Amino acid sequence: MSSSSLFPGREFDAFLFDMDGTILTSVLAAERVWSRWAERHGLDPEPLLANLHGVRMVDTIARQNLPNVDIQAEARWITDRELEDIHGVVPVPGAEQFLASLPPDRWAIVTSAPHELALRRLSVTGLPMPRVLVTAESIKHGKPQPDCFLLGAEKLGFEARNCVVFEDAPAGIKAGEAASAAVVVITHTHSQPRELGHPAIADYTDVSARTTADGRLEIISVA
Known part of the structure; x- marks a missing residue:
């Protein structure tokens, strides 16, 4: 078994996760x-x-x-x-463990869902609750505009261009691109991978996060 970086030669300050379709299935x-x-x-x-x-x-x-x-x-x-309606609302495989492995001050959830619904779905799935949660009410312009990811990075104390956005939907991917962030596409809820020029993973079972010597983050894929 070998391992490699999803972004060879790159390290990041923080990870920004969409919710529905990215860390849970709804x-x-x-x-x-x-x-x-x-x-x-x-x-x-x-x-x-x-x-x-x-x-x-x-x-x-x-x-x-x-x-x-x-x-x-x-x-x-x-x-x-x-x-x-919470029937079938479950975590994406490996998401709970991946999120739990991250430093608490280095990740946020950035979702288009209303705040109340985001809390409900996170509670139902048992996923870790982030210190920073950006929801529909947090911004004036929703995805595909970059506002939500810019705000999520700012609340963590970083710039979005030094973060990784995890997304599944075209609008969210475009928002991540517009924020100048690196993007990882999650394909768990799609029958075919999206060919968008970004690394794509089905779920989190074969990836891990590694903290570098200078305190930054890498995403490691295990093949």
């Missing part, structure tokens, strides 16, 4: 709720679900251009049902 629960919401408004769920993941609820609702709709009220309706 796709089925989210799609159940959003399908119900689409049907309530006479929308075809299929195109909605195809562009759902990785962005804030309010942004997805706004894109539907529904007349006379209170976006915040609709987001509350969806949040309430996602808080209830």
Whole structure:
């Protein structure tokens, strides 16, 4: 068995993790709720679900251009049902151990989910609670804008360009790129790896984090 760095010759200050689809799986629960919401408004769920993941609820609702709709009220309706529907919400393999191995002040969760829902899903899965949690309410502009990752890095005391973003969805990957961060694509919830010019891993079972002599972080892949 051999090991190698996912980013040869590079060390990082901190890791920034998306949540849904990246460290936990909530796709089925989210799609159940959003399908119900689409049907309530006479929308075809299929195109909605195809562009759902990785962005804030309010942004997805706004894109539907529904007349006379209170976006915040609709987001509350969806949040309430996602808080209830936890069937199939489980950690991505190896995520719990990987997160627990990191220095607590060197990682954050940066999610498009509302704060309340993020806490609920982290609690259900038993994943470690981060010291820094950036959620939908934390920023004005959601993914694919870089604001969330810039803020996550800032709260940890670093610059995003010296961090690694772990993402699964196109909007989040674009946000990581826009923040000038290194990006690792998690493919656990996708049938095919995304060819986006970034290292891709299925889950965290064959990777580990190593703290270097000068206190920085490397990502090691075990083959």
